[in-house]
Amino acid sequence: MSFDPGSALERLFDEYSRRAKAIRHDLGLPHNADFAEQAQERQNDEVLQALLAEAEAGLRQVGLARLRLAEGTYGQCQRCGEPIEPARLQALPAAECCLACADKHQA
Template sequence: MTEQTLARLQEQQQQYRQRIEALQRDLTREYPADSGEQAQERENDEVMEALLLEAREGLRQTESALQRLQDGSYGLCSGCGEKIAAARLEAMPDALMCIDCASRAEPG
């Protein structure tokens, strides 16, 4: 499982990096001279900035999972210390908590 997990996390890391790079490139482009088009582009920038924040957080979580894999704590819940279910790790390879701890930690 470790080699397969490592490969999945590295692929996920690369995808986040590419997404961040593309979003940053789009956010630094020139605006059209037309004020109507410029207003629309600026609205789009707000959406792209939100996507950029989301991608950065995903990258941070993925890199944290890679660090846990390296130090041997991968797959252990940060809340209770028990093993995280394999199915959860399959669905979310960067999961930090077991489903029980994650559901208790959610606001609401």
């Protein structure tokens, strides 16, 4: 079976969208009137807000990957211009750079 980046990005977009929607729903729930419970709920809200930020960042990355696909530059490293390894794209369909550049960036 060959890798279809459009389908992979669509699935990833759907996953991040569902995740963000569920988190927004949870953040919109009213807090308990009990002070101790409310303190715990506010801590949980901080975790949910961080998870929402991650989901929104994922949506942005997928959006950029879709643009690269439309422009014909999908699979090309945004740093060095070399092709991104197919296995990397299968594992991370929204990858912006090759493994070598990603390792350099993290170092």
